[in-house]
Amino acid sequence: MNFQISVNGKDYSVNCEEKTPLLWVLRNYLNLIGTRFGCGSGLCGACTVLLNGVPIHSCDTPIWSVGDKEIETVESEENPTLNKLKSCVADLQAAQCGFCISGLLMRATSLIENDQKLDRDSIAHGLDGHLCRCGAHNRIIDAVAQAGQQ
Numbered sequence: 001m002n003f004q005i006s007v008n009g010k011d012y013s014v015n016c017e018e019k020t021p022l023l024w025v026l027r028n029y030l031n032l033i034g035t036r037f038g039c040g041s042g043l044c045g046a047c048t049v050l051l052n053g054v055p056i057h058s059c060d061t062p063i064w065s066v067g068d069k070e071i072e073t074v075e076s077e078e079n080p081t082l083n084k085l086k087s088c089v090a091d092l093q094a095a096q097c098g099f100c101i102s103g104l105l106m107r108a109t110s111l112i113e114n115d116q117k118l119d120r121d122s123i124a125h126g127l128d129g130h131l132c133r134c135g136a137h138n139r140i141i142d143a144v145a146q147a148g149q150q
């Protein structure tokens with residue numbers, strides 16, 4: 001089937017099976033490989049993208065369900081909140097291997113845009129569903145807190 005989708009403000013036409021996960025469409029059809037495959041089961045957060053501003057797991061979101069909703073990935077350059085977060089993560093050297101970071105950045109973008117009074121506890125709670133096997137959580141929380149204050 002043919003699907004028209006919008007990713008980071010650009011329109012794409014993709015021909016694939018309707019149950020194809022959005023994650024595979026992004027990575028294999030559009031070469032947007034910043035979004036990561038971790039567990040493939042909605043458990044680790046590595047594949048998180050925004051759908052109309054709402055964080056979702058792209059690994060368990062079939063392409064048929066996306067419709068005309070705007071998809072935003074870590075490759076987006078137009079989102080000021082995401083740009084601030086990228087800059088704070090870099091400044092504080094918050095990432096270690098970086099595998100978890102794209103999903104965390106998208107979740108954190110949503111957290112900041114929906115709550116201007118984030119403190120460390122609420123950030124930790126908001127990022128709870130994201131695994132970081134490097135154990136870089138504290139630095140990542142610092143980076144999100146710094147971005148939220150700017």
Ligand code: FES
Binds near residue numbers: 059
């Ligand atoms: S790869 Fe989607 S939640 Fe783990």
Ligand code: FES
Binds near residue numbers: 096131133134136
């Ligand atoms: S920085 Fe390596 S998994 Fe998070």
